[in-house]
Amino acid sequence: QVQLVESGGRLVQAGDSLRLSCIASGRTFSGYAMGWFRQAPGNEREFVGAISWIQGRTYYANSVKGRFTISRDNAKNSLYLQINNVKPEDTALYYCAASDERATASPNDYHSWGRGTQVTVSS
Numbered sequence: 001q002v003q004l005v006e007s008g009g010r011l012v013q014a015g016d017s018l019r020l021s022c023i024a025s026g027r028t029f030s031g032y033a034m035g036w037f038r039q040a041p042g043n044e045r046e047f048v049g050a051i052s053w054i055q056g057r058t059y060y061a062n063s064v065k066g067r068f069t070i071s072r073d074n075a076k077n078s079l080y081l082q083i084n085n086v087k088p089e090d091t092a093l094y095y096c097a098a099s100d101e102r103a104t105a106s107p108n109d110y111h112s113w114g115r116g117t118q119v120t121v122s123s
Helices: none
Strands: 002-007 011-013 018-026 033-039 046-051 058-060 068-073 078-083 092-099 117-122
Touching: 002 092, 018 033, 018 092, 018 117, 033 068, 033 078, 046 068, 046 078, 046 092, 058 068, 078 092
Parallel strands: 011 117
Antiparallel strands: 002 018, 018 078, 033 046, 033 092, 046 058, 068 078, 092 117
């Protein structure tokens, strides 16, 4: 399996931008569809977005469309999540995950997860 480590989370103010990173090790990063999820205290894990392996096609939750951008650099075994105009409701622990299947919104389709990076947005 692939090991995933997220970074880049921090305390930001509403309206700021930040970029989260996810570094993969172990098995080759290539061939996996990758996803970002988040979980706020008391809430279930929520799909944020995903990116396919072959065409790099991206998919986003409606709540983040237009503000979040997913990208990947397969040569660097890296996945990124650019967050613009952050809002207090974006406060959560953000996870990256890898899937052998297609990029989907279901956490059950992802077999490898990082431990998360905390994003906290002050208003």
